[in-house]
Amino acid sequence: MSSKKFQGSLTEKTLSSEEQQAKINETRKLIGPIADKLPVLCSNASILRFLRARNWNTKKACKMLKQTLKWRLEYKPEKIQWEDIAHEAETGKAYMANYFDKFGRPVLIMRPGYQNTNSTSGQIRYLVYCMEHAIKNLNLDQEQMVWLVDFQGWNTSRISMKVTRETAHILQDHYPERLGLAILYNPPKIFESFWTLVKPFIEPKTFKKVKFVYPNHPESQKIMEELFDMDKLESKFGGRSSAGFVYQTYAQRMMEDDRKISDLIDSGGLSPLSSAMSECQQSDSLVTDHCSEASDESSGDEAASSNLEVVDEKIQV
Numbered sequence: 512m513s514s515k516k517f518q519g520s521l522t523e524k525t526l527s528s529e530e531q532q533a534k535i536n537e538t539r540k541l542i543g544p545i546a547d548k549l550p551v552l553c554s555n556a557s558i559l560r561f562l563r564a565r566n567w568n569t570k571k572a573c574k575m576l577k578q579t580l581k582w583r584l585e586y587k588p589e590k591i592q593w594e595d596i597a598h599e600a601e602t603g604k605a606y607m608a609n610y611f612d613k614f615g616r617p618v619l620i621m622r623p624g625y626q627n628t629n630s631t632s633g634q635i636r637y638l639v640y641c642m643e644h645a646i647k648n649l650n651l652d653q654e655q656m657v658w659l660v661d662f663q664g665w666n667t668s669r670i671s672m673k674v675t676r677e678t679a680h681i682l683q684d685h686y687p688e689r690l691g692l693a694i695l696y697n698p699p700k701i702f703e704s705f706w707t708l709v710k711p712f713i714e715p716k717t718f719k720k721v722k723f724v725y726p727n728h729p730e731s732q733k734i735m736e737e738l739f740d741m742d743k744l745e746s747k748f749g750g751r752s753s754a755g756f757v758y759q760t761y762a763q764r765m766m767e768d769d770r771k772i773s774d775l776i777d778s779g780g781l782s783p784l785s786s787a788m789s790e791c792q793q794s795d796s797l798v799t800d801h802c803s804e805a806s807d808e809s810s811g812d813e814a815a816s817s818n819l820e821v822v823d824e825k826i827q828v
Contacts (some may be wrong), residue, residue: 524566533708535558536640537687538569538573539557542558548617552579553576555778558572558576558673560654562593563687563688564688564807565685579685582684583685591643592769593769595640596636596637597697598633599628599633600637600758601627601760603622603639603756604622606619606620606756607645608659609754609764610739610740610744611650612739613737613739614653614691615650615653616649616653616656617649618657619656619658620660620661623662624664634674635674635681638683642682642689646689646770648768653821655688655691656689656690657691657693657694658692658694659696660693660694661696661697661747663697663747665702666699667701675709676712679712679713690720692722692738693721695723696725699769730811732749735750760778
C-alpha cells in the first residue's frame, strides 16, 4: 500500500434506489464484457459495494473493481486451503466464531497478542483465507461481518506497521463495505499511541465503524448485549459461554468448509476468475474497447485510465 493518507471526512451521498441502479448500470458498462462472465464478482450487490466505497463515483468504482479482479486473478484467494495456512492458525490468532451477531453477521475474532509467525505474506494469506470463509458463510440477507478484536497478551512488540498497512490495503481495496463493525475489546492504554499512527491509513468511513469496548463498563456492556446473544458469547468478552478456541476442532470445521467450497467450484457454482478471463479473451469485444471509452469520458483522470489499461493487459496476456 502506498503511504497515501486519508485526510478529512467524507460525506456519503444518499441516492434513491433508481439512482443507485443507474450508477450500477453505468459502472457495469464501464467494466465491459467481463461483468457478464463474472456474475458473482460483478453482481449488482458487488458493484454497489464498490460504488459506496468510492462515494458513487462510477469511474473510481470501476477502477477499484478492475484492480480487485486483477488481484484475484494473481492471488487466487478462493484457492487457499487449510493446509496452506494451518501453521498460521495454530494459536487461534484469528478464527471465525461459531455464532452470528443479532443482525445475522458472521463474527471474525482477532487476537493480535497470539501472533505466532514473522512472515508478512503468511499472515496476510491467513487473513485473506478468513475473509473468504466469512463471506462464503454470509446469510443471504447480509453482506457484512463483525470483527471482535481481543487484546489479551498484546504489547508493543507485536506491532508491525508493514503488516498493518498491507492489511488496510487488502481490506479497503479488495473487500470494500464488508466490515459492519469492529470492536476493539479492552485495548491497553499504550494502544492509543499505536492507533494514532494507524489512523492515517484508514479511510474515514471505516474509522467510524470502530468501537472501543472495556469490561465492567456500563456503556460497553450495553454495546455487547445489543450485538450478541450473551449465552453464545465467550466469557472473555463478557458473555456466558465457556467455549474457546480449540485448534483440532477448528481445523476440522475449516477443512469441511474447504470441501464445500471446492465442490461448489467444481460444479460450476463458483466460476474461477481465470476461466472467465479466458472466455473473455475469445470474445471479439475485449475489455480494452470498453475501457478506452471510459478513458475518453475521463480524460482528466489519466492515472485511473492508465491503471485500467494495466488491468486489461493482464487480462489479455
